[in-house]
Amino acid sequence: MAVGNGALAALLPVPGVRLATVSAGIKKPGRKDLVLMELAPGSHCVGVFTRNAFCAAPVIVAREHLADCSGRPAYLLVNTGNANAGTGAPGLADARRCSAALAELTGVEAESVLPFSTGVIGEPLPVQKIIEALPNALTDLQADGWLAAASGIMTTDTRPKAHSLSFHCEGRDYVITGMAKGAGMIRPNMATMLAYLATDVAVSTPLLQALLSEAAELSFNRITIDGDTSTNDACVLVATGAAGNDPVTGAGGALYNALREALQALCVELAQGLVRDGEGASKFVTVQVNGGRNEQECLDVAFTIAHSPLVKTALFASDPNWGRLLAAIGRAGLPELDVRLVGVYLNDVLIAEHGCRAASYREEQGVAAMAPEEIVIRIELQRGAQQATVWTTDFSYDYVRINAEYRT
Amino acid sequence: MAVGNGALAALLPVPGVRLATVSAGIKKPGRKDLVLMELAPGSHCVGVFTRNAFCAAPVIVAREHLADCSGRPAYLLVNTGNANAGTGAPGLADARRCSAALAELTGVEAESVLPFSTGVIGEPLPVQKIIEALPNALTDLQADGWLAAASGIMTTDTRPKAHSLSFHCEGRDYVITGMAKGAGMIRPNMATMLAYLATDVAVSTPLLQALLSEAAELSFNRITIDGDTSTNDACVLVATGAAGNDPVTGAGGALYNALREALQALCVELAQGLVRDGEGASKFVTVQVNGGRNEQECLDVAFTIAHSPLVKTALFASDPNWGRLLAAIGRAGLPELDVRLVGVYLNDVLIAEHGCRAASYREEQGVAAMAPEEIVIRIELQRGAQQATVWTTDFSYDYVRINAEYRT
Numbered sequence: 001m002a003v004g005n006g007a008l009a010a011l012l013p014v015p016g017v018r019l020a021t022v023s024a025g026i027k028k029p030g031r032k033d034l035v036l037m038e039l040a041p042g043s044h045c046v047g048v049f050t051r052n053a054f055c056a057a058p059v060i061v062a063r064e065h066l067a068d069c070s071g072r073p074a075y076l077l078v079n080t081g082n083a084n085a086g087t088g089a090p091g092l093a094d095a096r097r098c099s100a101a102l103a104e105l106t107g108v109e110a111e112s113v114l115p116f117s118t119g120v121i122g123e124p125l126p127v128q129k130i131i132e133a134l135p136n137a138l139t140d141l142q143a144d145g146w147l148a149a150a151s152g153i154m155t156t157d158t159r160p161k162a163h164s165l166s167f168h169c170e171g172r173d174y175v176i177t178g179m180a181k182g183a184g185m186i187r188p189n190m191a192t193m194l195a196y197l198a199t200d201v202a203v204s205t206p207l208l209q210a211l212l213s214e215a216a217e218l219s220f221n222r223i224t225i226d227g228d229t230s231t232n233d234a235c236v237l238v239a240t241g242a243a244g245n246d247p248v249t250g251a252g253g254a255l256y257n258a259l260r261e262a263l264q265a266l267c268v269e270l271a272q273g274l275v276r277d278g279e280g281a282s283k284f285v286t287v288q289v290n291g292g293r294n295e296q297e298c299l300d301v302a303f304t305i306a307h308s309p310l311v312k313t314a315l316f317a318s319d320p321n322w323g324r325l326l327a328a329i330g331r332a333g334l335p336e337l338d339v340r341l342v343g344v345y346l347n348d349v350l351i352a353e354h355g356c357r358a359a360s361y362r363e364e365q366g367v368a369a370m371a372p373e374e375i376v377i378r379i380e381l382q383r384g385a386q387q388a389t390v391w392t393t394d395f396s397y398d399y400v401r402i403n404a405e406y407r408t
Numbered sequence: 409m410a411v412g413n414g415a416l417a418a419l420l421p422v423p424g425v426r427l428a429t430v431s432a433g434i435k436k437p438g439r440k441d442l443v444l445m446e447l448a449p450g451s452h453c454v455g456v457f458t459r460n461a462f463c464a465a466p467v468i469v470a471r472e473h474l475a476d477c478s479g480r481p482a483y484l485l486v487n488t489g490n491a492n493a494g495t496g497a498p499g500l501a502d503a504r505r506c507s508a509a510l511a512e513l514t515g516v517e518a519e520s521v522l523p524f525s526t527g528v529i530g531e532p533l534p535v536q537k538i539i540e541a542l543p544n545a546l547t548d549l550q551a552d553g554w555l556a557a558a559s560g561i562m563t564t565d566t567r568p569k570a571h572s573l574s575f576h577c578e579g580r581d582y583v584i585t586g587m588a589k590g591a592g593m594i595r596p597n598m599a600t601m602l603a604y605l606a607t608d609v610a611v612s613t614p615l616l617q618a619l620l621s622e623a624a625e626l627s628f629n630r631i632t633i634d635g636d637t638s639t640n641d642a643c644v645l646v647a648t649g650a651a652g653n654d655p656v657t658g659a660g661g662a663l664y665n666a667l668r669e670a671l672q673a674l675c676v677e678l679a680q681g682l683v684r685d686g687e688g689a690s691k692f693v694t695v696q697v698n699g700g701r702n703e704q705e706c707l708d709v710a711f712t713i714a715h716s717p718l719v720k721t722a723l724f725a726s727d728p729n730w731g732r733l734l735a736a737i738g739r740a741g742l743p744e745l746d747v748r749l750v751g752v753y754l755n756d757v758l759i760a761e762h763g764c765r766a767a768s769y770r771e772e773q774g775v776a777a778m779a780p781e782e783i784v785i786r787i788e789l790q791r792g793a794q795q796a797t798v799w800t801t802d803f804s805y806d807y808v809r810i811n812a813e814y815r816t
Contacts (some may be wrong), residue, residue, distance in 0.1 A: 036573030053745040054738030086731050121731030126765035313811035323494050323529030337461040356496035403721035
């Protein structure tokens with residue numbers, strides 16, 4: 001199950017980036033399970049990583065290498081089928097062996113190769129298979145390899161998630177392209193979200209990191225399928241500088257603004273794509289909370305709604321169950337919440353206010369609002385000027401089936 | 409579905425308390441849906457109530473009345489079939505009308521009647537039906553009415569939850585009896601947990617409140633079905649003083665200790681009963697976290713595990729999925745967690761340590777540990793001396809069915 005048709009717009013190559021997608025035999029024979037990204041000299045790279053204390057071996061090594069190569073890696077190496085998570089010290093050595101092998105083949109430092117893994121937790125990484133597939137991958141590198149790569153990083157995703165934007169600024173054209181995989185936060189025994197983004201804009205490393213952190217906060221950190229945080233989450237942004245502009249080093253200029261806007265739009269598109277393809281998803285739900293004293297309390301209300309199994313099963317049933325929404329808002333922990341001010345909307349239908357069902361509300365309106373695949377739940381707190389939006393899915397039989405049937 | 413056979417031990421009357429259970433016609437004709445508890449003069453009463461900001465009208469009125477009668481109510485009036493929640497100002501008036509009608513019939517002050525409701529959210533309380541059933545209820549009052557009352561307060565519970573303990577102290581016999589209903593934290597569109605406890609021990613009000621707060625914290629606040637907090641939760645403890653002892657006014661004496669122990673055992677028994685009868689429950693799971701720096705971080709880990717949909721679906725599948733347990737521990741937010749020290753046990757089988765599968769672990773052991781209806785997940789943090797235990801259930805197809813099929 002997934003929401004919408006998932007059709008992808010054309011993916012634009014990013015000058016300075018080439019990608020290869022090959023089969024290393026980690027998953028079933030013939031399945032593409034190894035993706036290699038080559039970054040031209042002059043590129044640099046920033047990342048945001050899982051905050052899970054049990055983070056996977058490749059996350060630890062990728063972070064180390066990114067620091068050791070001063071943010072200028074030559075290769076990103078991604079395998080699926082095995083997360084190399086919950087693998088202890090041997091897992092760290094395995095991740096380093098893969099990087100070292102690619103470095104030796106290509107004549108770069110081992111620190112210039114960032115490893116990423118996604119798939120089953122707790123199994124030893126099949127290092128030899130990965131190493132043997134590297135020559136093929138190097139041969140296969142191509143600038144228009146984004147679509148194949150977006151499929152190559154999938155695990156139990158039902159379809160690839162990728163998107164491109166181009167923008168024009170001060171007489172020059174730029175591009176930003178990205179791909180991502182998801183999304184359960186942990187998939188069945190899988191370690192989940194990976195996202196790779198690249199642009200040809202020249203931009204300083206500190207600014208690139210700030211832009212990525214901000215965009216991830218407003219996109220990947222605003223989605224939830226089941227509230228579980230993966231051990232392997234990673235999102236990487238490459239700036240190749242191939243567009244030849246004077247490097248952007250400070251906030252506020254026209255190109256900074258254009259890049260920021262494009263990056264945020266790209267991340268939101270990919271994050272929403274993860275939700276639409278969430279495990280067992282039959283609804284795509286936007287939870288928008290307005291009128292909070294600060295952004296955090298808006299997020300607290302939005303995530304309490306988005307994580308509530310009772311709200312999510314009601315969404316699955318297309319049931320306009322405003323009682324469950326009120327109950328979720330009421331336990332979000334907001335200080336001095338005056339429940340008489342709170343308004344609850346499904347799409348644009350006011351369903352509850354003054355702590356009870358709205359006088360104007362008719363059940364047919366709620367049923368009509370809940371029928372489509374895409375639903376907006378809007379909460380008006382009426383106690384401030386801040387707002388926040390998160391995206392989530394419903395909770396279906398299929399979610400239980402997918403996560404219960406999958407065995408270690 | 410429910411875990412275990414739910415057989416109840418004999419329920420002991422509490423001198424000073426009489427109970428009636430009658431049909432007011434709120435639910436289907438003939439279904440008992442109104443419970444009245446009469447407390448003899450000299451009894452007093454303390455309570456703990458939901459922290460949900462959208463708390464139901466009867467919760468607001470019961471709290472008010474309890475204060476206004478100085479903790480000495482004469483009657484507790486409980487209806488099922490309608491939660492009188494999400495009903496705004498008219499709901500408050502309805503709850504007050506029920507109390508006033510009973511007060512008029514019995515010649516007590518309206519503030520001496522505490523109202524409680526459980527059932528569907530958002531529908532007007534059928535006040536007239538309740539008022540018309542009061543004479544019958546008054547006629548029906550009897551000392552051994554606990555079992556009928558435990559069934560009378562049920563909504564979608566599949567069986568009554570009640571328990572008694574007697575204890576002997578310094579030449580005198582005492583009794584404590586309680587009943588509870590649950591448990592989804594909100595049931596399908598229902599507003600959930602109610603518990604009524606009574607003892608014949610004479611004990612001062614401040615001490616009684618302290619004892620109840622402590623016992624509730626270690627029992628009802630340590631269970632979770634789905635993490636949703638009801639709008640109607642209430643737990644009330646009555647001390648009739650009918651045993652004739654010198655009132656207990658301070659901590660530390662033999663009777664204080666005996667009462668405290670019996671009260672905690674009663675609350676744990678009832679709380680576990682709510683979990684065993686949780687929506688769609690096929691497993692009863694104890695999550696025990698040892699070796700924390702403080703109790704709160706043990707609770708954080710325990711509840712993160714107990715709320716994780718991925719852990720709960722694995723429990724449903726009897727899948728010893730230690731990767732999901734590690735991932736849940738890792739996202740519980742513990743500062744400076746050294747994952748290499750963490751040990752994960754299923755019953756007494758060590759399944760993970762040093763951040764990976766335990767070398768000694770065999771899959772057969774995990775499968776055997778997960779097979780029974782009752783499972784203990786034990787986490788050893790090895791960073792302190794504190795511990796905490798919570799109880800929960802799995803997440804089954806039936807949970808989704810119960811909560812998705814039920815319509816507003």
